[in-house]
Every structure is written in structure tokens, then in C-alpha cells.
Amino acid sequence: MNIQNTIEAALGIVTIVLVLWDAFEAVVLPRRVTRKFRIARFFYIFWWGIWSAIGRSMRPSKFREVYLSVFGPLSILVLLMTWALGMIFGFALVHAGVGGSVMASGEPMTFLLDLYLSGTTFFTLGLGDVLPRTTLDRVVSVIESGMGFGFLALIIGYLPILYQAFSRRELTISLLDARAGSPPTAAEMLKRFGREENRTAAVEVLREWERWSADLLESHLSYPLLVYYRSQHDNQSWLGAMTAILDTCALCLVAFEKQKTLQARLTFAMARHAVTDIAQALNAAPRPIRPDRLPPAEFQRLCAALAPAGIGFCCGAQPAAEAEKRLAEFRAMYEPYVNGLARRLLLPLPPWIPAGDAHYNWRTTAWERSLEGAAPKAAFDPNDDHA
Numbered sequence: 001m002n003i004q005n006t007i008e009a010a011l012g013i014v015t016i017v018l019v020l021w022d023a024f025e026a027v028v029l030p031r032r033v034t035r036k037f038r039i040a041r042f043f044y045i046f047w048w049g050i051w052s053a054i055g056r057s058m059r060p061s062k063f064r065e066v067y068l069s070v071f072g073p074l075s076i077l078v079l080l081m082t083w084a085l086g087m088i089f090g091f092a093l094v095h096a097g098v099g100g101s102v103m104a105s106g107e108p109m110t111f112l113l114d115l116y117l118s119g120t121t122f123f124t125l126g127l128g129d130v131l132p133r134t135t136l137d138r139v140v141s142v143i144e145s146g147m148g149f150g151f152l153a154l155i156i157g158y159l160p161i162l163y164q165a166f167s168r169r170e171l172t173i174s175l176l177d178a179r180a181g182s183p184p185t186a187a188e189m190l191k192r193f194g195r196e197e198n199r200t201a202a203v204e205v206l207r208e209w210e211r212w213s214a215d216l217l218e219s220h221l222s223y224p225l226l227v228y229y230r231s232q233h234d235n236q237s238w239l240g241a242m243t244a245i246l247d248t249c250a251l252c253l254v255a256f257e258k259q260k261t262l263q264a265r266l267t268f269a270m271a272r273h274a275v276t277d278i279a280q281a282l283n284a285a286p287r288p289i290r291p292d293r294l295p296p297a298e299f300q301r302l303c304a305a306l307a308p309a310g311i312g313f314c315c316g317a318q319p320a321a322e323a324e325k326r327l328a329e330f331r332a333m334y335e336p337y338v339n340g341l342a343r344r345l346l347l348p349l350p351p352w353i354p355a356g357d358a359h360y361n362w363r364t365t366a367w368e369r370s371l372e373g374a375a376p377k378a379a380f381d382p383n384d385d386h387a
Contacts, residue, residue: 009097015090020147023083027158032221032281039086043079044225047071055346065234068346072228076162079225080155084122087151091144092118098136117141122148165219166229172212173231173241179205182235182361183350186247187302190255191309203263206252209245210267216242217274224281227345233361239347243338246271247352250330254323255311272334279337284344286336293335294352299324302352 022039051071058064092114099109109130117130121144132138180189193202216238220226231237249268253261279286294302303320342349 005097005099007097008093012090012093012095012097015093016087016147019083019086019090023151023154026079026223027154030222032277039082040079040225043082044075044228047075047078048228052344052346062234065230069230072225072230075225075228076159084151087144087147088115088118088122091122091140094140095137098134098140118144121145122151124148162223162226165215165223166226168215169212169219169226169238170231172208173236173238176241176244177236177361180244180248181354182233183240183348184236184244185350185352185354186244186251187305187353189244189248190251190306190311202252206245206249206263206267210263210270213242213245213267213270213274217270217277220274220278221281224278227278227282227341230347235361237347239338239341239345240350242271242275243334244350246275246334246338247350250327251306251311253330254326255306268330272337275334275337275341279340282341282344284337284340286340287343289335289339289349293349294327294331296324298352299327305353 019039025033025035025038026040048071051068055064055068058067092111095114095117096109096111113130120127120130121141124145132141176184179192180186189205193205227238246268249264249271252264253268256264300320338349341347
């Protein structure tokens with residue numbers, strides 16, 4: 001081997017090691033990776049930058065949401081192909097460096113034929129038209145075929161784990177529809193669970209969302225590409241659900257006595273932890289929300305909406321200005337982070353109060369809308385004890 005062959009073989013080994021290490025960190029290692037130089041990180045920065053730029057140029061519509069929802073699943077397939085091509089290219093450099101292969105027909109070897117040999121060996125095709133000639137080249141071929149077989153096994157084992165994490169996330173989001181509307185809002189949640197007789201159920205709901213937030217933190221830091229997976233319904237998202245729960249907890253901490261807000265405090269802490277860590281993992285810088293999600297006029301509407309549920313914190317012992325100030329302090333702890341994620345992922349944040357055209361996904365179907373011209377109003381409420 002001359003100096004050129006040695007350099008080619010060394011570059012090939014470095015390429016293979018980089019690809020294998022990146023795949024190990026992304027798939028096998030069950031913890032957040034803070035290293036900046038990563039193939040998968042550059043891959044998502046580059047391709048999501050292009051994909052999201054096209055999405056931003058579109059008008060908000062059903063087609064836009066479908067377009068954005070394709071990126072998550074498609075990126076996995078492209079990333080796996082990128083890793084595979086990287087290893088094939090690396091082994092081709094090693095084959096060229098050792099210079100021990102020969103065409104069965106006697107043709108001279110070129111780097112394109114080295115790539116062909118590497119590809120057929122990696123995918124264990126064994127066509128036999130390019131043969132290793134030396135002992136070292138035979139060893140390289142055996143190592144490559146073993147890595148190719150292991151890589152395919154890794155793909156098969158990786159996808160079910162990924163989709164299980166996605167399914168767990170979406171299951172709880174779907175349950176939120178009948179509890180807080182679609183998109184979910186804090187006002188709707190508290191109207192249903194803020195009454196004295198429903199406080200026990202509220203504690204259970206918040207406890208469930210504390211666990212959901214912990215599971216989201218673990219799964220989305222281990223597999224950050226899950227953040228690009230969007231929910232089944234356009235008016236739902238993991239970020240919208242998380243924001244609604246944080247809004248609800250913040251309202252509980254302002255409206256109720258301290259001894260009655262233990263679970264709200266625990267859920268708020270876990271949810272904020274998840275939001276801030278995921279924002280840091282995606283390098284989504286916190287940004288103040290402009291315009292404000294809850295301006296003074298909207299805050300008064302919120303007070304009026306919650307008064308029938310017995311949550312009149314604007315006209316109770318504490319003045320409205322004090323309640324609004326305390327709520328703003330809690331909001332400042334998480335709103336910049338959810339806004340940074342919303343801008344990065346092109347996900348809308350939910351309002352505090354349901355909009356006039358808000359509805360529940362469980363109440364209607366596309367068939368009913370097409371038959372009657374409008375979404376039917378359900379005759380019963382699943383959260384109403386008298387329904």
C-alpha cells in the first residue's frame with residue numbers, strides 16, 4: 001500500500017466510525033446527546049430548514065398541515081438511507097485503499113466499481129462479479145457484510161420503538177379532546193374540573209399529565225425526531241396540549257389556596273421541565289410572544305368564563321390586578337419556551353379561551369358535516385353528571 005492508498009483507507013475508516021457512532025447515539029443510546037457535531041443533527045437542521053421554509057410560504061390550510069406532517073416519517077427513512085450510503089462510501093474507500101479486489105471479467109478496478117462492490121457486500125447480495133483478491137480485502141468484505149446485516153436488524157428493531165413512543169404520546173392527547181376541547185384551552189378544562197365536586201377528578205387528570213410530561217421528556221430527548229411527528233387532527237398537537245396543561249396549572253396556582261394545588265404544582269414543574277429541555281435539545285431559543293396571548297381585555301373575558309364554575313378569582317379576595325400579575329409571573333416561566341418551539345416546528349399555540357368556531361372532535365364526522373352542512377351539536381356532555 002502506498003501513501004495514497006493509506007489515506008483512502010484511513011478516510012474510509014473514519015467515515016465508517018462517524019456513521020456508526022451517530023447511529024448508535026440516535027438509536028441505541030437512551031439519553032440526550034449534547035455534542036454539536038452530529039450527522040443526524042446537521043441532517044435535520046438542513047432538511048427541516050428547507051421543508052419549513054416552503055411550509056411558511058403556504059397559506060394555513062389542510063394541505064399545508066398534510067405537507068408538514070409528511071416530514072417526520074419521511075425524514076426517518078431518508079436518515080437511515082443516509083447512514084447506509086455513508087457506510088457504503090466509507091467501505092468503498094477502504095476497498096480502494098487496500099486495492100485487493102478484481103473484476104471477474106478481468107477489467108481494471110475503478111472507484112465506481114469499489115462503490116459497487118461495497119454496496120453489494122453491505123446489502124449481502126453476493127453477486128460474485130467483483131471478487132476480493134487478497135486476505136485483507138476478504139476480511140474487509142466479511143466485516144462489511146456483517147455490519148450491513150446488523151444495520152438492517154437495527155432498522156427493524158428501531159421503528160417499532162419509535163412508533164410505540166409516538167402512540168403513547170397521542171393516546172393522552174386524544175383523551176384531552178373531551179376534557180378541554182379541540183384545540184384544548186385552559187378555560188374549558190377549568191370550567192369542567194374546577195367545580196368543588198370535580199376537584200378529585202381534576203387531581204387525577206393532572207396526575208396523568210404529569211406522567212405524560214415525564215414520558216414525553218424521556219422519549220423526545222432520546223429520539224428528538226419525534227417532535228416532527230404531528231397529531232392525527234390538525235387542531236391537536238403535543239405542543240398545544242402541553243401549553244394548555246401549563247395554562248391550566250398556572251390558573252390553578254392563582255385561583256386556589258396553596259394547600260389545594262399540590263398536584264397542579266407538580267404537573268407544572270414536570271411540564272415546564274419537559275418544555276425547556278426539549279427546546280434546548282432543538283436549539284429553539286425562547287422568544288416572548290407577540291402579540292400577547294392574554295392581553296388585559298382577554299383576561300377579563302377569562303374571568304367571566306370561569307365565574308360560573310366558581311372560580312371567580314378576579315372578584316374574590318384578591319383584586320383582578322393582583323391575580324393578573326401572579327398569572328403573568330407563571331406564564332413567563334414557560335411561554336417563551338413554547339413559543340420558541342412553536343416557531344421552530346410551525347405548530348400553533350392554543351388560546352386561553354375557546355374561539356367561537358371551536359368544537360370537539362368526538363362530536364362530529366366529515367359525513368355529518370356533508371349531510372347537514374354544519375357540525376351537529378351533541379345532546380350530551382361526557383363531563384356533565386346530569387347528561
